Amino acid sequence: GFGLDMVRAMEKDPRLLVSHGNYIGAMKVLEGIYALVEIAPSEDFTDHQQYSALAQMFMEEYLAKRQIEWRNVAGYSTETVAQHTFALLFYLLEKLNYYDQYVKSEKYIGDTIFTHFSNVFHDLNGMTWGIVGLGNIGRRVADIAKMFGCHVIYYSTSGKNNQEGYDRVDFDTLLTTSDIISVHAPLDANTQDLMNAEAFAKMKKSAIFLNLGRGPIVVEQDLEDALKNNEIAAAGLDVLCVEPMSADNPLREIKDSNKLIITPHIAWASVEARTRLMNIILGQVKEYFKL
Numbered sequence: 001g002f003g004l005d006m007v008r009a010m011e012k013d014p015r016l017l018v019s020h021g022n023y024i025g026a027m028k029v030l031e032g033i034y035a036l037v038e039i040a041p042s043e044d045f046t047d048h049q050q051y052s053a054l055a056q057m058f059m060e061e062y063l064a065k066r067q068i069e070w071r072n073v074a075g076y077s078t079e080t081v082a083q084h085t086f087a088l089l090f091y092l093l094e095k096l097n098y099y100d101q102y103v104k105s106e107k108y109i110g111d112t113i114f115t116h117f118s119n120v121f122h123d124l125n126g127m128t129w130g131i132v133g134l135g136n137i138g139r140r141v142a143d144i145a146k147m148f149g150c151h152v153i154y155y156s157t158s159g160k161n162n163q164e165g166y167d168r169v170d171f172d173t174l175l176t177t178s179d180i181i182s183v184h185a186p187l188d189a190n191t192q193d194l195m196n197a198e199a200f201a202k203m204k205k206s207a208i209f210l211n212l213g214r215g216p217i218v219v220e221q222d223l224e225d226a227l228k229n230n231e232i233a234a235a236g237l238d239v240l241c242v243e244p245m246s247a248d249n250p251l252r253e254i255k256d257s258n259k260l261i262i263t264p265h266i267a268w269a270s271v272e273a274r275t276r277l278m279n280i281i282l283g284q285v286k287e288y289f290k291l
Contacts, residue, residue: 071288073280073284076268077137077268077270077277078136078137079273080268080270081137082140083270084238084266084267085210088212088238089124089180089208089236092258093122095121095258099116099119124145124149125148125149126150128151128152128179129142129150129151129178129181130152130153130154130155130174130175130178130182131154131155131181132155132157132181132182132184132217133154133157133183135184135185135186138154139166142166153168153169153173153174153178154168154169155168155171156168157190157191157194172202175199175202175203176202178203179207181203182211183195183210183211183212184213185213187213187214187216191217193218194218195218196219197226200222200226200232201231205231205232207232207233208232208234208235208236209235210235210237211237211239212238212239212267213239215239215240215241218241220240220249220250221250223251224253224254227259234258234259236260236262236263237260239265244264245262
């Protein structure tokens with residue numbers, strides 16, 4: 001991956017810096033750089049004036065003063081993030097941890113009948129799927145959910161996003177009517193701590209919550225409380241407020257994999273997505289240097 005070591009290594013005589021937006025910590029590193037290729041934290045962050053405050057600092061005045069060219073890399077991970085969204089969902093919805101452990105514990109050996117379904121699950125068909133953040137990834141998830149027979153609704157965190165063909169609702173309606181809620185939004189003033197105790201309390205007790213947007217959209221202590229108190233059924237996360245996971249993350253207390261699954265920020269990282277990412281970067285480097 002791209003990190004601070006790479007940034008520091010290029011301080012002496014850099015010509016090109018390729019960096020993930022989350023990892024540039026010091027503006028002085030940019031002194032002397034000819035070109036900056038910035039990897040969007042999510043491909044829904046295609047407008048670099050919106051996807052992070054740091055990118056805004058890179059923009060216009062700072063870059064123009066130093067004659068630094070700027071390129072954004074986006075549009076490489078739609079399919080894999082959508083795929084991971086459904087991987088998290090089905091793990092929780094169909095109680096796959098329970099049934100896997102049931103078989104591996106050898107309880108299925110010599111069981112009384114051919115099937116065991118005491119931990120009940122339900123059809124995805126007919127459920128209401130609420131999406132927070134209907135960008136490229138959110139729309140892809142919505143389209144797949146529709147193919148499974150879901151009624152898809154969405155909440156616009158900016159209040160300005162009207163997508164033809166999709167059912168926009170207010171936040172309370174999304175919370176109270178959705179069987180599944182998935183977050184695919186950027187982190188900004190509208191989404192910081194959006195999913196808090198008040199929000200979880202309004203959700204169905206049978207609801208599954210998925211966050212594939214940004215960690216600080218969720219108040220993690222409130223999510224832990226909601227899971228422990230059975231205010232919602234389960235949660236699947238690929239992002240956390242602090243990454244790697246901090247020792248004091250309250251979600252460490254949830255050991256029941258039927259209630260919570262956390263993956264280490266891998267939704268974007270299929271081989272194909274990373275290959276697309278590097279090919280886009282290569283094309284931008286060739287274009288800049290006229291290779």
